Amino acid sequence: MGRKTFSKEYKLQTTRQIIEEGKRTAEVSVKLGITEQTIYRWLREYDKYGEEAFKGFGNTRMDSEYNIKLLEKKNKQLLKENEILKKFQVFQKGRQGKK
Numbered sequence: 001m002g003r004k005t006f007s008k009e010y011k012l013q014t015t016r017q018i019i020e021e022g023k024r025t026a027e028v029s030v031k032l033g034i035t036e037q038t039i040y041r042w043l044r045e046y047d048k049y050g051e052e053a054f055k056g057f058g059n060t061r062m063d064s065e066y067n068i069k070l071l072e073k074k075n076k077q078l079l080k081e082n083e084i085l086k087k088f089q090v091f092q093k094g095r096q097g098k099k
Contacts, residue, residue: 008054015046025036 006014014032016045017023018039025043029036055066 010040011054012046012051015042018043019073 014028014034017028018025022085025039028034029039042054049055
């Protein structure tokens, strides 16, 4: 039997039962058939990332690849912003010389 996988929504609903509804972890664990350790891991991730939690697939390599993609996207945006600032700086220098 393979390892169970759970959707982001399922994990969010599970953590909300504990955080917002005040249910006990043991109660939710028995009701859903999930180990308490798994729920505690989900709670830690939710506590750290909030609604942005559970992006990966439970696989460190996949999570790393996802983080690399995010960093590449951020780097691309910063490079564009840097180019705009360089152009603005040249424009400002040109205006100062005309005064």
